[in-house]
Amino acid sequence: MTSIELENVTVDFPIFNARGRSLKNRMISYATGGAINADAEGHVTIRGLEKVNIILKEGERVGLIGHNGSGKTTLLRVMSGVYTPSEGKINVKGKSASLINISLGIDPEATGRQNIALRGALLGFEKRALKLRRKEIEEFSELGSFLEMPVRTYSTGMQLRLAFSISTVIQPEILIMDEWLSTGDEGFKEKANERLRTLIGNTKILVIASHSKELLLENCQRIIWLEHGKVRMDGDAVEVANAYFT
Amino acid sequence: MHKEHSYGAIARDDILRSIRNFQLAALLGWQDVVQRYRRSSIGAFWLTINMGVLIAALGFVFGTIFDSKMSEFLPFICIGLIFWGYFNQLINEGSTSFITNSETLLQLPIPFFTFVLRTWWRNTIILLHNLVIYPVVLIFFGALVDTDVLLVVPGFILLSINLLWMMLILAILCTRYRDLAQIIQNIMQVGMYVTPVMWMPSHLPTGTSPLMLNINPFFHLLSIIREPLQGRSPIPINWYVPALMAILGWTVALFLFGKYRQRINYWL
The missing domain is CATH 3.40.50.300 (P-loop containing nucleotide triphosphate hydrolases)
Known part of the structure; x- marks a missing residue:
């Protein structure tokens, strides 16, 4: 059985500034006991996905909607195995291709x-x-x-x-x-x-991210609406599409 | 992939899958060479010409300075320069193996080590182009090699095993720390002068501590190639050091790779 199961999937992107990218600065901060640039070390993270729970079963045609930066691409990348979640579990059964x-x-x-x-x-x-x-x-x-x-x-x-x-x-x-x-x-x-x-x-399973209502309604029975990396709504395609595209 | 997997298992899985599908790395590496020289009729042999000129010029100058026998010095510097160029390119390009392939890594679930192998293969093809100079030098001086030359086969294998772990570690670290690539470049530049590439170990004044050569890993890596190609058998320490390095290096590389394999995509 082909399936994708996401359990509490969280993805954090580390954002490195020039200092965090630099080995030299890292060394200096060790040498000086870490007093220099303790918070400028570059350990800022951006949350791409937060506690996402999704189960996709065989035969499902699923659309993803959401504004730019809502986490659609990140979710697609998690599903295709490019990103490993920082927290939570993902279990994919079946050969996937993007x-x-x-x-x-x-x-x-x-x-x-x-x-x-x-x-x-x-x-x-x-x-x-x-x-x-x-x-x-x-x-x-x-x-x-x-x-x-x-x-x-x-x-x-x-x-x-x-x-x-x-x-x-x-x-x-x-x-x-x-x-x-x-x-x-x-x-x-x-x-x-x-x-x-x-x-x-x-x-057996289709996941497509799109901004086009017609396209989604034509191809999907289920739509997941992402907002700020969280699932805002997940359900019947027509219902979610109507809620989103108003 | 589950978090429960041990570091070793993650690293091993990636590397084994890359090796099993070596044809992908080979195709990409070959394509790199072809792409660079597509519009020139002699292709990558341009590099061979460059290398030939360099060897002739440096060989003549340093051979004269050191007052060496040309029939001995020219083959020596020929192999030294060709292989140092190979090390240098592998280490420098190896450290950006992941960065330069970030687009692919972010889209297709291809094992990461494939891209290290791609860099290795590309430069090995270029090495083979450069190596045609050597027989020409030998014939020119009428020098002969005997069966010891066959030791170059195990030598090259041991060399490659070592270079691959260095490339893997550097590829990981340089993706995270972007200024490391420059540091590496500097190290390799200095390395060329402290390693007997343009000077021979016999040029050292008598009484020089043997440590000056023996603590330099590149001396041993170069010796297991250069000695056989010059028809001599490398001394035992030339084999032991690379063998030990291979074991230690791969242990560290597997640990680092297993630990950070899943973070690399976030660093790109």
Whole structure:
């Protein structure tokens, strides 16, 4: 059974000022018995999430809403395993993947084909597995002979098409997204949205952060509203959306 | 990942997963080299040319100053400079392994040690480019090497094991303390002069304390490569010190890495 369980998850970000980042200052403060800059040591923390309790079960399609800085991205990162909670527990069952910045790892100097290998490897594909999917990726991108050209010669739309085609060949059990992926021109958009829907349809748990009411209502049955790192409301999508978007 | 896991288990898990998926580190490292030299027709051999010029110039100047036999001194300084360059790059770039990959670390759950391996692989590729100079020097002087040269294989393995723990520790510390990278740079610069790279141990006046060489870890690390390549067998202490360093270094590295593995993302 795929599931994500968060129990009292708190995330504190240490904020280092220049002094806290400096080993030299640290040494001086030891040498002087710590009298100098006792509070300027840089141990300021910002609370990203506070005592968040969420249980996501198989089959759930969950939206995250909240203002900027409310903790959406932090929560997504906790769920995808990037941040380990400072306090509390998280238990994730199932293979997760995030579609957050799909252009990450794309090297503009390398050709489209080399980038497929590069980005594919970052997503965890082994060489052999990627070989089997290569054709599919290339065809989906509709880049044709441009695949032999360096990516820097591509238009923005073409770059997005390449990144999209590679990033969506994954089929995770848990899919984590930050907003819907934008995919350039109209013709490709339909096809891309179709593929995203299939991808989402096949994942067991979807978590998507978004500011768009339509998007959330179309894809999610449940919405979690975050405010100042805490869960303000958690429940039926329509109910929460109506409360938030007023 | 649970908090209950011991430090050792966390560190071991990350490192084993990185090694098992070495092809990712290798691909990224290779890509780094290719990217840097993509638009030049001779690629990374530009570095080889630079290194060759440096070796010829310094070899000639210092060989003359020290009044050394060129057939002996030039191969010596050739390996010294090539490998010191390798150490230097690995240590300096190793310490920023996490910082330069922060975007990836904040997004994909890739084991962290992969990025240390990436730095190691990239520089090892460059090392192989530079190493082509050595046979040229040997042929030029008609020098021969015998089967002792094979000792360079265990030597290189032991060297790499040592460099990797240094890189890992520095990568962790430099992510937390951003001024440490500069301190490291300074240390490496001084290190080049106190280590027999441009001068030979035989240039030291008789009666110099052997400690001047033996307390310098880089002397031993360099010797297990340079001696075999010059057709000599390294003296026992050259093997013992790196072996001991490897054990102690990895113990500290595993502890630090296990303890702070989950904090690194917060420091980026």
